[in-house]
Amino acid sequence: MAFPDPTPIRLADPVGADExxxxxxxxxxxxxxxxxxxxPDIAFGWRRQLSAVADAGFRAIAPDQRGCGASSAPxxxxxxxxxELTGDLARLLDAKGIDDAVFVGHDWGGFVVWAMSVLHxxxxxxxxxxxxxxxxxxxxxxxLAIVDGVAERQYVAWFQTDGVAEExxxxxxxxxxxxxxxxxxxxxxxxxxxxxDGTLNMNPFNDPTAWPILGSTLVDDAELARYVAAFExxxxxxxxxxxxxxxxxxxECPEVGRRALDIPCLMFTAECDPGLRPxxxxxxxxxxxxxxxxxxxGVGHWIQQEVPDQVNGHFVDWxxxxxxxx
Amino acid sequence: MPELSDRDALVDVAERLFARGGIHGVxxxxxxxxxxxxxxxxxxxxxGGRDGLVRAVLxxxxxxxxxxxxxxxxxxxxxxxxxxxxxxxxxxxxxxCDFLDDGLGALSYLVIVxxxxxxxxxxxEDLPSVFSDPLLPAxxxxxxxxxxxxxxxxxxxxxxxxxxxxxxxxDRARRQLDDTSPRPMSxxxxxxxxxxxxxxxxVLAPVDPATMRSVGAQPASTTGR
Numbered sequence: 424m425a426f427p428d429p430t431p432i433r434l435a436d437p438v439g440a441d442e443x444x445x446x447x448x449x450x451x452x453x454x455x456x457x458x459x460x461x462x463p464d465i466a467f468g469w470r471r472q473l474s475a476v477a478d479a480g481f482r483a484i485a486p487d488q489r490g491c492g493a494s495s496a497p498x499x500x501x502x503x504x505x506x507e508l509t510g511d512l513a514r515l516l517d518a519k520g521i522d523d524a525v526f527v528g529h530d531w532g533g534f535v536v537w538a539m540s541v542l543h544x545x546x547x548x549x550x551x552x553x554x555x556x557x558x559x560x561x562x563x564x565x566x567l568a569i570v571d572g573v574a575e576r577q578y579v580a581w582f583q584t585d586g587v588a589e590e591x592x593x594x595x596x597x598x599x600x601x602x603x604x605x606x607x608x609x610x611x612x613x614x615x616x617x618x619x620d621g622t623l624n625m626n627p628f629n630d631p632t633a634w635p636i637l638g639s640t641l642v643d644d645a646e647l648a649r650y651v652a653a654f655e656x657x658x659x660x661x662x663x664x665x666x667x668x669x670x671x672x673x674x675e676c677p678e679v680g681r682r683a684l685d686i687p688c689l690m691f692t693a694e695c696d697p698g699l700r701p702x703x704x705x706x707x708x709x710x711x712x713x714x715x716x717x718x719x720x721g722v723g724h725w726i727q728q729e730v731p732d733q734v735n736g737h738f739v740d741w742x743x744x745x746x747x748x749x
Numbered sequence: 750m751p752e753l754s755d756r757d758a759l760v761d762v763a764e765r766l767f768a769r770g771g772i773h774g775v776x777x778x779x780x781x782x783x784x785x786x787x788x789x790x791x792x793x794x795x796x797g798g799r800d801g802l803v804r805a806v807l808x809x810x811x812x813x814x815x816x817x818x819x820x821x822x823x824x825x826x827x828x829x830x831x832x833x834x835x836x837x838x839x840x841x842x843x844x845x846c847d848f849l850d851d852g853l854g855a856l857s858y859l860v861i862v863x864x865x866x867x868x869x870x871x872x873x874e875d876l877p878s879v880f881s882d883p884l885l886p887a888x889x890x891x892x893x894x895x896x897x898x899x900x901x902x903x904x905x906x907x908x909x910x911x912x913x914x915x916x917x918x919x920d921r922a923r924r925q926l927d928d929t930s931p932r933p934m935s936x937x938x939x940x941x942x943x944x945x946x947x948x949x950x951x952v953l954a955p956v957d958p959a960t961m962r963s964v965g966a967q968p969a970s971t972t973g974r
Contacts, residue, residue, distance in 0.1 A: 652826035
């Protein structure tokens with residue numbers, strides 16, 4: 424399965440003051456499906472999906488989103504709010520002459536695509552979330568509360584101070600990515616380390632070499648090299664800046680995670696994801712009448728890389744049922 | 750699909766007019782009229798004046814250039830060739846030369862870059878600001894690193910390399926823009942491949958002992974190849 428080469432797509436009139444060009448992979452013909460990666464990730468994280476979806480009769484499009492990979496990475500924190508991130512996706516469709524698309528997102532990209540359905544509803548035919556349910560994004564205070572206010576022990580809280588996390592993380596690209604891209608392991612195994620000193624530690628990024636390497640790798644040597652090259656070049660700051668806007672997003676976009684959605688939606692949960700727990704998705708059916716849900720057992724956070732056949736099978740079935748233009 | 754915004758329309762028009770008449774030879778009023786925008790003060794509003802408009806023209810394709818270079822460099826790193834002089838020269842030349850195949854606006858941009866680099870008002874020694882591209886100096890530095898040149902000489906070589914490339918590409922772009930040009934042109938891929946060859950040789954050219962003495966350094970036997 425070849426992963427298509429990227430092309431640079433310039434966005435006309437992007438939100439904010441910066442020129443934005445997105446390195447974008449695009450393959451296949453048919454109704455458009457836009458894949459949105461999370462953190463720390465790039466479009467390459469969808470390498471096991473694009474061809475399968477294109478072969479099923481769809482146009483599969485995956486950008487490195489703002490701040491990530493080869494794409495534009497404005498310096499200012501304010502350039503990475505939900506308005507900017509979703510605005511980029513709407514303008515990406517403009518640049519390609521596409522009216523609307525199905526959006527699929529994983530991790531942070533999941534939050535972005537659910538927000539698309541609220542902030543740009545006329546551009547969205549359907550949404551699929553991997554691990555990330557349609558919900559209100561927890562605030563910085565919520566994250567701090569989990570660790571009794573000790574920011575260093577919770578990565579979202581630790582990310583908030585401008586310049587701190589990226590300085591550490593940019594020096595440990597390979598150790599971080601080596602530990603991140605692993606298959607799921609039982610939660611008890613993960614908890615054993617998270618509670619090793621008796622207090623919860625949910626920050627694998629500030630002292631990465633101290634963290635265990637659990638499960639099995641999801642990337643071969645060449646794939647890891649590609650990830651390492653991308654993050655050594657771009658650094659982690661762009662993606663971290665997404666997290667620095669979560670309180671602003673909540674204030675500016677209060678309907679995200681609350682407003683009912685009247686489009687077909689698909690939700691994948693991962694049993695062994697320690698952060699995005701399957702139970703978080705339980706409330707979705709009350710605000711999304713047309714919801715299809717798959718709970719994948721024994722898999723971790725990177726489900727599209729860990730069990731691509733399962734994910735692709737369910738995803739293509741749903742796409743063909745809901746969006747094949749008769 | 751949304752219409753072109755005033756801002757984009759102004760940059761589009763300025764790009765073409767600046768290439769034809771020079772960045773100092775076209776008035777803001779001419780740009781505003783040709784762009785057919787409603788407000789006479791649109792340039793002032795969007796860009797703060799002529800200088801801001803020139804920088805916006807540079808920044809627009811400059812960002813595309815930066816992303817192309819980043820994509821190119823990622824591929825080099827993955828292929829393990831990111832330390833090879835020829836590959837580094839390709840990363841410098843090819844993403845820039847992609848504009849030769851990208852329409853009249855892109856050709857205009859190439860002509861403007863050369864003019865800006867020769868214009869003291871635009872701080873031509875500050876390459877990242879002209880190209881919006883921090884990767885360019887980094888690539889040149891990596892290319893020059895094995896030469897172990899004194900700083901002053903390395904800086905001189907970087908500057909001459911960039912001005913030679915942008916000059917050659919701008920000449921070519923101008924001829925492509927001028928459809929009455931009498932001389933036949935080589936195909937773009939040949940032009941680009943030759944430019945890569947020449948850049949590699951020029952940057953890695955042996956340093957004459959007299960040159961070393963003129964920058965106040967001891968002639969070294971390790972420079973050159």
